[in-house]
Amino acid sequence: MFKDNVVIVTGASSGIGVQLAYQLADQGAWLALAARRLDRLEAVAEECRRRGAKAIAIQTDVTDEAQCKHLIERTRDAYGRIDTLLINAGHGKPQRFDAMHDLADLKAEIALNYLGAVQCVFYALPYLKQTRGRIVGVGSFGGLVGIPGTSGYNSSKHAMRGFLNTLRAELLGTGVTVTILFLGAIRTERLIEAMGNNVDKIPTMSPERCAQIVIDAAAKRKRQVVMTLPGKLLVWLYQFAPGLVDRQLARLPGRVYKE
Numbered sequence: 546m547f548k549d550n551v552v553i554v555t556g557a558s559s560g561i562g563v564q565l566a567y568q569l570a571d572q573g574a575w576l577a578l579a580a581r582r583l584d585r586l587e588a589v590a591e592e593c594r595r596r597g598a599k600a601i602a603i604q605t606d607v608t609d610e611a612q613c614k615h616l617i618e619r620t621r622d623a624y625g626r627i628d629t630l631l632i633n634a635g636h637g638k639p640q641r642f643d644a645m646h647d648l649a650d651l652k653a654e655i656a657l658n659y660l661g662a663v664q665c666v667f668y669a670l671p672y673l674k675q676t677r678g679r680i681v682g683v684g685s686f687g688g689l690v691g692i693p694g695t696s697g698y699n700s701s702k703h704a705m706r707g708f709l710n711t712l713r714a715e716l717l718g719t720g721v722t723v724t725i726l727f728l729g730a731i732r733t734e735r736l737i738e739a740m741g742n743n744v745d746k747i748p749t750m751s752p753e754r755c756a757q758i759v760i761d762a763a764a765k766r767k768r769q770v771v772m773t774l775p776g777k778l779l780v781w782l783y784q785f786a787p788g789l790v791d792r793q794l795a796r797l798p799g800r801v802y803k804e
């Protein structure tokens with residue numbers, strides 16, 4: 546499906562982004578890989594080329610608008626067009642809102658997970674309209690449900706969802722489609738680092754499987770995917786019995802986050 550498709554993957558230096566890059570490379574995509582750590586990005590790009598794909602590494606901090614513009618223009622210059630923007634760069638630092646000493650972490654989460662996405666879309670959209678391309682956002686259950694202990698991350702993912710849903714409606718008739726994935730816990734190095742031994746107390750999915758689901762949804766131009774049956778149940782219950790879900794989720798931080 547993605548053979549010769551020009552795909553920008555943000556956050557391609559670790560975790561899910563690496564698996565997205567490898568699986569797209571296996572399909573023969575032309576990849577532009579973005580993140581801040583250039584050495585790691587170069588290694589991922591090298592592996593993608595070894596798998597037969599075209600791949601370039603473009604050092605980008607997506608919180609910096611000028612760097613987002615550079616990412617998009619450098620990709621267009623290298624490949625002549627842009628077919629898919631896969632917004633995957635993201636991060637969250639678990640902490641209760643009433644335990645924050647200041648708002649620096651919350652603002653950083655908004656800058657990365659929400660504005661980082663907006664800035665990449667802003668500069669890519671004119672090119673995506675030319676190719677009737679795809680915008681794919683990697684979201685989280687935290688973009689659908691209020692999960693205690695992650696107010697900055699959750700609000701940034703809610704904002705990203707609102708932005709992409711609005712964009713989808715605005716883009717009707719242009720041929721550009723917008724897909725959002727809502728992920729549960731994915732067993733990346735970062736998750737293990739954040740949760741310590743508690744990671745074994747919750748169901749997790751491998752980054753490989755997660756990347757397969759993202760790529761399949763993108764290929765089919767699906768509107769949205771809530772991953773896993775328990776995830777779908779959680780979202781459904783949140784609509785009809787939100788108080789019950791709140792009480793269950795309220796127990797979560799102490800059980801799953803590293804103190």
Ligand SMILES: NC(=O)c1ccc[n+]([C@@H]2O[C@H](COP(=O)([O-])OP(=O)(O)OC[C@H]3O[C@@H](n4cnc5c(N)ncnc54)[C@H](OP(=O)(O)O)[C@@H]3O)[C@@H](O)[C@H]2O)c1
Nearest residue numbers: 556558559560561580581582606607634635685730731735
């Ligand atoms: N793992 C989970 O359980 C889980 C659950 C739900 C949703 N998600 C979402 O899945 C996506 C990938 O997460 P992951 O678990 O694979 O985490 P990860 O391993 O920490 O990867 C995050 C990626 O984002 C990049 N990144 C961070 N800050 C950036 C910045 N300012 N500019 C550009 N790139 C930046 C990182 O690269 P550099 O540090 O090199 O910049 C890295 O490549 C995120 O959007 C996350 O919110 C993950």
